[in-house]
């Protein structure tokens with residue numbers, strides 16, 4: 001049936017308010033307006049950032065359709081869209097690339113002005129394409145993938161190899177890209193170096209994959225959940241530490257383990273205290289610490305300025321620093337050429353209507369990535 005130009009009724013997981021459960025509803029998805037694209041979602045992963053939206057740690061307007069790590073097929077395009085066509089396999093981009101703003105023009109920046117990090121929840125014309133029970137439903141992070149169909153702006157789509165397996169390629173929509181890029185683009189990990197990665201979820205494991213690819217010789221995984229260590233070692237950690245097993249600060253533990261030679265640290269938990277711990281854990285002069293974890297909104301951090309006065313570099317990145325529309329298709333090609341494996345990151349594959357079970361596993365610390373299929 002040709003659905004182009006018509007409203008599509010489909011299933012979506014709606015969050016009606018803060019701290020409310022995901023509710024599977026029938027929603028109406030309007031056709032794409034100019035420079036917009038309607039996408040049939042094939043698979044979507046569950047990320048901590050989605051959970052953070054449900055509890056107010058990631059800004060969002062309610063009611064909302066969350067989800068941002070997906071692969072889909074273009075169903076129809078709005079007027080003026082030239083870079084994708086119906087049938088193309090695509091990844092919705094939580095960090096768009098409009099190509100014209102200051103960040104898109106600067107070769108070293110990816111923080112496109114079209115990004116919705118503050119929870120605007122609407123497309124560029126200020127409206128939503130979703131309704132449910134007569135009420136408008138807000139978009140999330142330029143993507144909204146917990147739905148059979150979504151509408152995104154053309155600049156928030158990367159066209160990928162038609163042969164890429166969706167249940168793996170969806171990890172390029174967040175976990176892998178974010179973590180791998182933090183090591184390769186932001187930390188610029190050097191061969192033979194020692195790295196420490198705080199937080200061994202899907203994003204942290206992807207940082208480890210990046211550190212290994214960059215030639216780090218020692219990669220120390222740090223997590224308060226020791227059940228995460230097996231996976232960390234499977235993707236390249238040479239050893240793992242649980243801060244709870246020590247009375248000393250973790251920075252002291254790492255210093256002793258390595259003879260004060262940790263060059264790169266990565267914070268991948270989103271906790272403010274861990275950001276300072278990671279900073280203190282890299283070498284006092286030549287160390288580089290990268291904040292990957294999304295900090296809670298409207299929070300501030302106190303830290304001893306001596307930590308940076310002595311020479312450490314403290315930096316951060318969003319979505320691994322990639323120029324998303326240019327770089328994601330290349331990352332997918334590298335994956336298809338078997339330059340890295342994503343197998344260890346996927347622990348569960350559920351049908352979409354088991355979304356609540358997927359979040360329960362995440363919150364019990366029992367999953368890395370749960371992939372939901374439609």
Ligand code: COD
Pocket residue numbers: 046047048049068094173174178198199200201202203204222223224225228243267268269270271274292293294295317318319320365367368
């Ligand atoms: N010390 C050590 N480990 C900890 C601590 C702590 N204090 N607190 C939690 N952890 C561990 C948990 O046990 C868990 O293993 C891990 O940290 C976090 O893993 P997940 O699976 O909960 O989270 P991820 O990997 O899905 O998400 C990562 C972040 C939590 C960092 C999240 O903020 C994020 O996705 N950040 C990326 C920001 C970004 O660039 N976004 C753009 C694309 S979405």
Ligand code: ZN
Pocket residue numbers: 047048049050068069174175
């Ligand atoms: Zn994410």
